[in-house]
Every structure is written in C-alpha cells, then in structure tokens.
Amino acid sequence: MLAIIGGSGMTQLSCLEISRREVIRTPYGEPSGPLTFGKINHHDIVFLARHGLGHTIPPHAVNYRANLWALHSLKPTRVIAVASVGGIRADLTPGRVVVPDQIIDYTYSRKFTYFEDKEKPVTHIDFTLPYCMVTRGILLDAAKQANEEVIDGGVYGATQGPRLETAAEINRLEGDGVDMVGMTGMPETALARELGLHYATIAVVANYAAGRGTNVYAIPLKEIYVVLEQAMVGVRNILQHLVNCNGD
Numbered sequence: 001m002l003a004i005i006g007g008s009g010m011t012q013l014s015c016l017e018i019s020r021r022e023v024i025r026t027p028y029g030e031p032s033g034p035l036t037f038g039k040i041n042h043h044d045i046v047f048l049a050r051h052g053l054g055h056t057i058p059p060h061a062v063n064y065r066a067n068l069w070a071l072h073s074l075k076p077t078r079v080i081a082v083a084s085v086g087g088i089r090a091d092l093t094p095g096r097v098v099v100p101d102q103i104i105d106y107t108y109s110r111k112f113t114y115f116e117d118k119e120k121p122v123t124h125i126d127f128t129l130p131y132c133m134v135t136r137g138i139l140l141d142a143a144k145q146a147n148e149e150v151i152d153g154g155v156y157g158a159t160q161g162p163r164l165e166t167a168a169e170i171n172r173l174e175g176d177g178v179d180m181v182g183m184t185g186m187p188e189t190a191l192a193r194e195l196g197l198h199y200a201t202i203a204v205v206a207n208y209a210a211g212r213g214t215n216v217y218a219i220p221l222k223e224i225y226v227v228l229e230q231a232m233v234g235v236r237n238i239l240q241h242l243v244n245c246n247g248d
C-alpha cells in the first residue's frame with residue numbers, strides 16, 4: 001500500500017476512491033486526522049492530510065511523530081509527501097513542481113525524534129541522503145509517464161513558520177545553498193528515516209520567496225492558493241501514474 005501525505009493545496013485527494021476513514025491512536029498522540037483508505041487505479045492507498053481535513057493545523061503544531069507512526073503501523077511500501085514551497089532558485093518559479101534531494105533544518109521547538117528514551121541506548125540515524133532515492137526515482141519516472149514537467153533535485157530549507165520569511169532571511173538561506181523554502185519538511189523527513197520508511201517529497205512552488213521575483217515588497221497570499229490549486233492537478237496526475245509503478 002502506498003501512503004500519501006497531503007499538504008497545503010491537497011487536503012483531499014480527489015482521484016481517490018474512498019472506502020473508509022479510520023482514527024488511529026499512537027503512543028505520540030493523535031495524527032492530524034483520520035487516515036483515509038481507498039484506491040487509485042485499483043491500487044491500495046492511504047492518505048493523510050498533514051494540516052487536518054479542514055486545513056486547521058499550522059506547520060509548527062502538526063503532530064509529525066503521530067502522523068508518521070500511524071502510517072508506519074500500516075507498513076506502507078512508500079510514503080509520498082506533497083508539500084508547497086516558496087521558490088528561491090531562479091528556475092523555481094510559481095507553479096513549478098520539484099523533487100528535492102537535500103534538506104536543511106531551521107525549525108525549533110518541535111518534537112523531532114522517536115529516540116529520546118533515557119533508558120535506551122543512544123541511537124543515531126544516517127541522514128546523508130535524506131530522501132529515499134528509489135522513491136525519488138519512482139516519482140520522476142511517474143512524472144515522465146504522466147507528461148508532467150518536474151525539476152529533479154534541490155535543497156529544501158525547513159523554516160519554523162507560521163509567518164513567512166523576511167527578504168534578508170531568504171538571502172541568508174540562499175547563501176546556505178537553499179533552493180526552496182517550506183515549513184513542514186522537518187522533522188517529517190527525519191522521523192520517516194528513523195522509522196525506516198521509503199519517503200520522498202514532491203513540492204509545488206506556490207510563490208516566489210520573500211524579496212524574490214515579483215515579491216520584492218510582499219508575498220500576495222491570496223495568489224498562493226490559486227497557484228497551488230492549478231499545480232496540484234499535475235501532482236495528482238503524477239500520483240495516478242505512480243501507483244502503477246509502486247509495485248503493489
């Protein structure tokens with residue numbers, strides 16, 4: 001079964017034939033909402049809306065540990081995380097879709113690990129390549145089959161939110177090598193690795209980052225949702241092709 005985490009612009013997966021919803025409790029509390037089970041092209045899917053079904057949970061308040069734990073309990077073949085980002089690199093313009101290959105964490109005060117039990121031996125994870133490279137490849141192949149243009153690679157900078165960044169912060173992130181900025185990539189990506197999940201992200205550029213492109217003085221927030229809605233049509237098309245190569 002393939003697991004899909006939907007972000008802003010994808011609180012529901014319209015191509016999913018829903019069979020049931022299930023509330024799952026975890027040792028870390030409740031996930032963002034019930035898990036939605038169903039099929040795409042006859043393949044089993046479980047879907048979770050990261051911000052809740054009504055898009056009410058801000059990025060810093062998402063219970064990432066419960067979300068990933070709940071999905072992990074179902075032993076999914078892969079986890080595809082859909083995210084929205086602000087574009088910093090010149091080619092990451094609004095509406096573009098990108099599969100990042102690296103991440104830098106700027107978040108704070110979030111529950112970011114499962115390995116905090118003082119009674120247990122210290123545990124480290126390898127995080128050199130933060131995303132599952134096989135899952136990234138499957139995403140890129142599916143995009144090709146779906147005839148959707150996708151940018152292969154980029155550094156995702158995970159910021160705390162919920163406010164957007166200042167122009168100076170974006171300059172600093174760019175100096176760090178960040179290509180796109182979002183608020184939910186961490187700790188989600190690291191927790192997925194701690195659980196051994198085959199996890200990759202597909203990101204939609206919702207806006208030019210602060211101070212970039214046409215957003216020299218402000219980011220027009222209303223336009224973000226229009227861009228996201230349009231670009232998610234392409235993402236859904238990719239996901240519909242991806243289920244055929246997921247191997248279920």
Ligand code: HPA
Nearest residue numbers: 084085086181182183209
């Ligand atoms: N910054 C942070 N997160 C975002 C942005 C942004 O500009 N756009 C969409 N998510």
